[in-house]
Each structure stands twice: as C-alpha cells, then as structure tokens.
Amino acid sequence: MRDRMRKAWLGTLAVALLVSLAWGVNEYQAAKHFRTALDVQHQRSLQGFAGHLDQLDTDLAKGAVAGSANQQVLYLGRVSSQSEAANHDLAQLPADQTGLSYVGQLLAQTAAFANSLSQRVAVGGAISAGEAKTLGDIHTRVIQVNRKVQDLLVRSNTENLAWTSTPARFSLAGIFGRTQVAEAAAEGQAGSAPRSVRNGLEQLDASLEKLPPLKYQGEYSTRSVAKPLGLPAGQVTRQQAQTVAQDFLTKAGYQGLVPVPAGETKGPLAAYTFTAKTAYLEVSRQGGVVLLFRDQRPIGTRTLSVAQGKSKAAAVLHAMHWNLALTSVQDDGSYIQLEAVSEENGIYYYPDKVRLMVALDNGQLVGYDATAYWAFHHTRSFPGPRVTLPEAEKKLPAGFSLTSTHLAVIPRPGNREVLCYELRGRYRGEEYLIYVDALNGKEEKIERVIYTPRGEFIQ
Amino acid sequence: MLSRRRWGITLGIVLSLILSTVAFGALGGRLLSRGTNGPDVREMQAKLIQLGYPVGPLDGKFGPRTENAVREFQQGHGLKVDGIAGPKTIGELNRLTGSSTNASGTALGNKSADVNLLAHIVNGEARGEPFIGQVAVAAVVLNRLKNPAFPKTIAGVIYQPGAFSSVSDGQVNKQPTASSIRAAREALSGVDPSHGALYFFNPAKTNNRYIWSRPEITKIGQQIFTS
Structure with missing residues (x-):
C-alpha cells in the first residue's frame, strides 16, 4: 500500500516536473521572441538616429551657404524636421535613468530655432548675424554628436554592444549568452570605451556638458510671460483678495458662498488661492483681479440650449464690466465652453482672451480663466492698416x-x-x-x- | 387565394422578425436597460469606455457596472439620471464619439488622439488628485511642447525616456477616467493652473535632487508644480 502511494506521488511529481519544464521552455521561447522583436526595434531606432543626425549635419552645412530666401526656408525646414526625427529615434532607445539628456535638448532646441527662423524668412524676414552665429554653434555641436554616434553605431555593429548596462535580475541569456553584468561592472569612467549603447550616449552627454550653454532660450521659455502686461498696478493683501473673490462669486450667481483662503501661487502671475465648497479661485497679488475660477459642483439635468447658455455668458461678462466679443463655443453636454476676446473699434485682440464655462442646468458660471487676458492685454500702438x-x-x-x-x-x-x-x-x-x-x-x-x-x- | 394570404402573413412575420433583429443590432433601435443584451449593448459599452466610463468587461451584457456607467455618463452630460439608455442618452453618446468633418462634410475621424494620450498621462500621474490638479498635470505636458528643450509632440514629451513614472511602470496604459479626459480637454483649450510649470512631483514620493531644486510655482493637492 505504502509502495503504491510512493509510486503515485513520484508519478505526480514527474508529471508536474514535465509540465513545469514544458511551461518554462515555452516561456523562454516567448521571451526570446519578444527580446528579438525589441532588439530589432532598438536597432531601427539607433540606425534612424544616426541617419537623421548625419542628414542634419549636411543640411546645416548647406543651409549656412544658402543665399536666397527660398533655399534658406528649404534647408531650415529640413534642419527642423531632421532634428525632430533624430530626437524621436533617440527617445526610443532604452534608458537607464531619468532626466533630460543634453543630446535630446540640443536636438529640440535646434528644431525649435530652425522652425522659428524658417517661419520668419518665409514671410520676408532675415536671419541676423547673431542668429547665423547660433546656427554655426549648433552645427559645431551636431558635428561632434554625429561623429560620436557614427562611432557608436560601428561599435554596436562590430562588438555586439548591449543596449543598457543594467543587469537583468535573472536571465538565461545572461548565463548562457553574452553577459551584461560583466560589462556593467567594467564601465563607469567617462572617456573610456562605451560598454553599452546607452553608456555611449551618456558619455556623449557628459562631453556636451563641458561646452558653454547654447545661447538660444526659445521664442518663449514657458507659457507664462516674463512680466504680465495687463495686471493693474499695486499689491493687494490676502483680505483684499478675499473681498475680490467674494464679489466675483456674487456676480457669478453664487449667493452666500464664502471663499476660504487655501494658499498662494508664485511666479509672474503670483496669486492668492481660495476655495468655496466645490469651487477654486485665484486672485492676483498684483492688481487683485480674478485669474482663474472653476466650480466642480455636480451639474443637474440640462434645461438650456447652447444659445441660451451663450446669452447667460454674455450677461455675466456684462455684469463683470467686461467688453469682450464671444468668438467660439463648445458644447460639452452639461456645460458649454466659450472664448471671448477684447474688441476695440472692430479689431479683435486674440491674445487678450477670457475663457468661460456655463452650466446648462441653470446658466451659472462654472469656469472662468482670464489668465491670458491679464498676461497679454496692453495698449497697442499699431498704425492704421497700410493695406486695404x-x-x-x-x-x-x-x-x-x-x-x-x-x-x-x-x-x-x-x-x-x-x-x-x-x-x-x-x-x-x-x-x-x-x-x-x-x-x-x-x-x-x-x-x-x-x-x-x-x-x-x-x- | 387563402393560401396566398397565408403566404403573405408568413412572409410579413418573417420580415418583421428580420427587421427587429436588425433594429436591435444597431445602437438606438431600442431602449437599453439592466438585463438587455446584444451587439447594441456592446456598441454602447464601447462608447462609454471611450468617454471614460468603465463598464467592466466589454461583453454586450447590460449588468450593474454598465448601468452605473450609464448613470455617471448621464450625470456628467446634463441628462436625466435613470440608468436607462434611451434616445437622448444614446444620441449624446453618438454625438460625442462621432467623427469630425471638414466644411464639405467629409468625415475626418474622431480627431481625439491628443486628448486621448493626454488623458492617459493625467490618469497615470494624477488619479485621485483634485480636478484642477489634473488640469495642471495636462498643462505641464503642453508647457513642455512650448519649451525648446523638449520634444514638439505630445507623444514625444510623454514617452521621453524617464520623463514620467507612470510610463515607466505602465500606469499610463490604463483606460483614462471621464475626469482625466475632461481635464485633458480643458488644458488643451488653454487653461493652465500650473502657471507655466514644466515639472511636477509628489514630495512624499520623490527624492530626486534635480526636481527638488526647481523653483516652486504652486502646490495643488499632493503635487508641487515647478518651473
């Protein structure tokens, strides 16, 4: 009896072993298949990265000598698209760590700069001497990057470099195939021969860090302006801001709702923040105007049409003493979103924008964003149109x-x-x-x- | 004569049966409520998922989770909240998932690729945060587009190596909620509660020295937004 039990156990264990072996082999084959597919994708990205960099180098060289506006637009356009394509490929390569890479940043700056110049030349503008020098600086860096990436590509092909230096926790390929662990242990010093593709790119980054920063900060470094143009003068206290918030809520149809201080924001459009039940408000420290308001109350069954909602928005704007023209409306079901811009003498000032949201259950204002208006509004000095x-x-x-x-x-x-x-x-x-x-x-x-x-x- | 009439009646019954099947097959042919099943329910479920209302498995069965999704959709779109998908609810679902057109009426597709991807990153990075914080996270991605140091497409910014932890851990692939989709739409319309921030982080979850060194602009919910 005991012997029979033993045999039954052994049989079960043998079957379990065979099943787990078959499962293991199957999983290994599947992993191998995925690894190959990933390897092919990485190869494609590395080859594409090198190819686009090479073309970028050539286009920068040709663009530097282009004399006519047409040729300049052509080559600047190419520089922009090749930089973006190279950056796209770079982003597909495996990375060990977070953070902006200098190569990626250089390529993004190049694309933005070339695009900006191309747009200007296309409408009759010219490239200044300083900008031509910046293009030259960019080309010098691109040549350096391109040379090192071409070297890396050759090494990757001839020495079968691993993609990253991070050892896998457990890998049959690591045991039986080429080992990434040993390679990872051997690297770490900048300047030494790269042991992985990623390590080569990191060394490239390190070499670029030694160069002075590229003198191009973009058309605008962030969406915020350096200094708001439209905010009224003078600073307000938190109490004064609270009064402004209270007045705004009353005009927006929120009777008896009291704003409670919640904190403050910093930067060019620094503000006091308030909450009032489900609503959030920001009142600027300079000038004491409401920048942002958003109420997240549940909106009931729709009773108003889009046209009725639009009339309600116009009435609220009027109550708040705004002189704006409604330019667009979107129907989101329970509320509509509208955009209004300042209008003077029949001229629409698109930068001076206010966004509104009106709930379609009772026509109440549930969203308001005047940030753009206060950031960009100012008295313009355009001469009258010279073209009829x-x-x-x-x-x-x-x-x-x-x-x-x-x-x-x-x-x-x-x-x-x-x-x-x-x-x-x-x-x-x-x-x-x-x-x-x-x-x-x-x-x-x-x-x-x-x-x-x-x-x-x-x- | 009688035989011809009988044939006519039989043919009528068969035709009405076929027509009723076709009508039940197309979304909008009948009221959909708890307990109804069929391809029209499946189509409705797919549209609910697309708009951020999870229904559980996409199985063509109108169960409790689907009913809950219908109720939430109705609540979010100014409809009577009864959990029954009638003409108004289905009409609104069809409208919001319909194709964009050009001036001559040529269908151009849903045109929501940007909203969709942005909503995924909001869902991955700011699920559980206040709505205004979700809009701010979407705005950070859009602010990066305008900065020359970053790629110039939403996909380029989001999939930049190591840029977002939710991409690294796969959270970004989860189906976005209606709130995330709405936040993405609001940011795309130009609202920026982050005031031009390029980074955000949860101070309880990071010790990255670079990000701590950035000047703080605002704190919304658990997240600090920096320039």
Whole structure:
C-alpha cells in the first residue's frame, strides 16, 4: 500500500516536473521572441538616429551657404524636421535613468530655432548675424554628436554592444549568452570605451556638458510671460483678495458662498488661492483681479440650449464690466465652453482672451480663466492698416469663396503681435481662416476650420 | 387565394422578425436597460469606455457596472439620471464619439488622439488628485511642447525616456477616467493652473535632487508644480 502511494506521488511529481519544464521552455521561447522583436526595434531606432543626425549635419552645412530666401526656408525646414526625427529615434532607445539628456535638448532646441527662423524668412524676414552665429554653434555641436554616434553605431555593429548596462535580475541569456553584468561592472569612467549603447550616449552627454550653454532660450521659455502686461498696478493683501473673490462669486450667481483662503501661487502671475465648497479661485497679488475660477459642483439635468447658455455668458461678462466679443463655443453636454476676446473699434485682440464655462442646468458660471487676458492685454500702438481689404483679398487663391472679414491682432512666434485681416472662407471643400498682415500685405498664418462633435475647431 | 394570404402573413412575420433583429443590432433601435443584451449593448459599452466610463468587461451584457456607467455618463452630460439608455442618452453618446468633418462634410475621424494620450498621462500621474490638479498635470505636458528643450509632440514629451513614472511602470496604459479626459480637454483649450510649470512631483514620493531644486510655482493637492 505504502509502495503504491510512493509510486503515485513520484508519478505526480514527474508529471508536474514535465509540465513545469514544458511551461518554462515555452516561456523562454516567448521571451526570446519578444527580446528579438525589441532588439530589432532598438536597432531601427539607433540606425534612424544616426541617419537623421548625419542628414542634419549636411543640411546645416548647406543651409549656412544658402543665399536666397527660398533655399534658406528649404534647408531650415529640413534642419527642423531632421532634428525632430533624430530626437524621436533617440527617445526610443532604452534608458537607464531619468532626466533630460543634453543630446535630446540640443536636438529640440535646434528644431525649435530652425522652425522659428524658417517661419520668419518665409514671410520676408532675415536671419541676423547673431542668429547665423547660433546656427554655426549648433552645427559645431551636431558635428561632434554625429561623429560620436557614427562611432557608436560601428561599435554596436562590430562588438555586439548591449543596449543598457543594467543587469537583468535573472536571465538565461545572461548565463548562457553574452553577459551584461560583466560589462556593467567594467564601465563607469567617462572617456573610456562605451560598454553599452546607452553608456555611449551618456558619455556623449557628459562631453556636451563641458561646452558653454547654447545661447538660444526659445521664442518663449514657458507659457507664462516674463512680466504680465495687463495686471493693474499695486499689491493687494490676502483680505483684499478675499473681498475680490467674494464679489466675483456674487456676480457669478453664487449667493452666500464664502471663499476660504487655501494658499498662494508664485511666479509672474503670483496669486492668492481660495476655495468655496466645490469651487477654486485665484486672485492676483498684483492688481487683485480674478485669474482663474472653476466650480466642480455636480451639474443637474440640462434645461438650456447652447444659445441660451451663450446669452447667460454674455450677461455675466456684462455684469463683470467686461467688453469682450464671444468668438467660439463648445458644447460639452452639461456645460458649454466659450472664448471671448477684447474688441476695440472692430479689431479683435486674440491674445487678450477670457475663457468661460456655463452650466446648462441653470446658466451659472462654472469656469472662468482670464489668465491670458491679464498676461497679454496692453495698449497697442499699431498704425492704421497700410493695406486695404481689397488688396489683402488679392492674396487669396482664385476660387476662394470669402464669407467674412475683420481686422484682428494675432500672436505669432517670437512674442510678436501682428495686425492682420482675418479672411474667412471656403476653398475646395475646406474652410479656412487666412491672416494677411495689414501693414505689409504678407500672408502671415493659415488656419483650417473643422467641425468636431463639440463645435468648431481651428487647427 | 387563402393560401396566398397565408403566404403573405408568413412572409410579413418573417420580415418583421428580420427587421427587429436588425433594429436591435444597431445602437438606438431600442431602449437599453439592466438585463438587455446584444451587439447594441456592446456598441454602447464601447462608447462609454471611450468617454471614460468603465463598464467592466466589454461583453454586450447590460449588468450593474454598465448601468452605473450609464448613470455617471448621464450625470456628467446634463441628462436625466435613470440608468436607462434611451434616445437622448444614446444620441449624446453618438454625438460625442462621432467623427469630425471638414466644411464639405467629409468625415475626418474622431480627431481625439491628443486628448486621448493626454488623458492617459493625467490618469497615470494624477488619479485621485483634485480636478484642477489634473488640469495642471495636462498643462505641464503642453508647457513642455512650448519649451525648446523638449520634444514638439505630445507623444514625444510623454514617452521621453524617464520623463514620467507612470510610463515607466505602465500606469499610463490604463483606460483614462471621464475626469482625466475632461481635464485633458480643458488644458488643451488653454487653461493652465500650473502657471507655466514644466515639472511636477509628489514630495512624499520623490527624492530626486534635480526636481527638488526647481523653483516652486504652486502646490495643488499632493503635487508641487515647478518651473
């Protein structure tokens, strides 16, 4: 009896062993398959990275000698797209650690800078001597990066370099194949031969860190302006800000709701923050105006149409003494989102924007964002248009069916504002907004209008 | 004559049966409520998931989780909250998941790739944070697009190696909630409660020296936003 039991146990164990072996082999095969697929993807990214860098080097060299605006736009456009493509490939390569890589940053800066210059040259601008020097600096760095990446590519191909230096916790490949553990232990000193592709890129980063910083900080380093242009003068105390918040809530239809201090924000648009039940408010320290308001109350059954909601928004703006023109509306179901811009003498000032949200259960304001308005609003000194509307319309292609026109000030890269004719119309089944500079007649910007489920959208 | 009438009746019954099957197959052909099953329920479930209302398994069965999702959708879209998908609820679902068009009416697709990816990162990084903090996280991604040191696409910023912990640990792949989608939409419309921040972190969860060295702009919920 005992013997029979023993045999039964041994049989069960043998079957379990066979099953687990089969499972292990199957898992190993699957892992091998995934590893190969990943390896191919990494190879493709490394090859693409090297290829795009090489082309970037060539385009920077050719662009430096291009004399005509057409050739400059062509090569600057190529520099921008090759930099972005190289950065895209770099991001696909395996990384050991977090943080911005210098190579990635250089490529992103190059793309942004070339794109900005290309846009300017395309509308008749010129590249200054300082900008040409910056392009030269970029080229010097790109040559260095490109040379090292080409070396790394050769080494990767000839020495079968591992992708990263991080040892796997347990890997059959590590035991029976090439071992990454030994390689990882052998590296660490900058300047020594890279032991993995990632290590090679890190060494490249370290070598770039020794160079002086590239003198290009972008068209704007963040969305916030360095100094708000529209905030009223003078600082307010938290108590004064609380009164402003209370007044705002009353005008927005929140009777008896008391704002409670919640904290403060720092930076150019520093503000006191408040909460009031489900609502959040920010009141600027300078000038004491409401920058942001958002109520997260549950919204009841819809009783208002979009048009009725729009009327409510106009009434709230009026009660708050705003003189703005509503320019767009989106239907999100329980509320609508609207954009309004300042309007003076028929000119729309698009940078001076206020966003609103109106609940469609009772028409109450549930969202308000005047940050852009207070950041960008100021008294402009544009001379009157030097180009007439009929002259601007001549810029449109033959067959363009014009539906509306008006003057507008639009923001452009490089912290510029341009007074334009906004020409809205249809061409070959598409709808467009075409902006023609009202001072020099140049075509400044093209926007396409599409109709999304929520409303009109400009892209 | 009688035989012809009988044939006519039989044909009528068969046709109405076929038509009713077709009608039940298409979303909007009938009221959907707890206990109904079929391809139209599955289609409705898919649309609810797409808009951030989890229904459990996508199985074409109108169970309690689907009913809850319908209720939440109704609550979030100004509809009568009864858990029954009638013409208004289905109409709103169809509207919000419908295709964008150009001026001549050519369908251009849903055009929500940016919202979708942004909502994934909000869901991965700020689930459980106040709504305004979720908008701020989405705004940080968009602020990076405007900074020359970062890639110029939302995908480029989000999948930048090591940029977001939710990408590293796979949280980003989870289906975003309706709140995350709404926060992403709000940030894309231009709202930025982070005031131009480029980084955010939860002070209780990081000891990264670089990120601690950045000047703080604001704190929303558990997260600090820095320039």
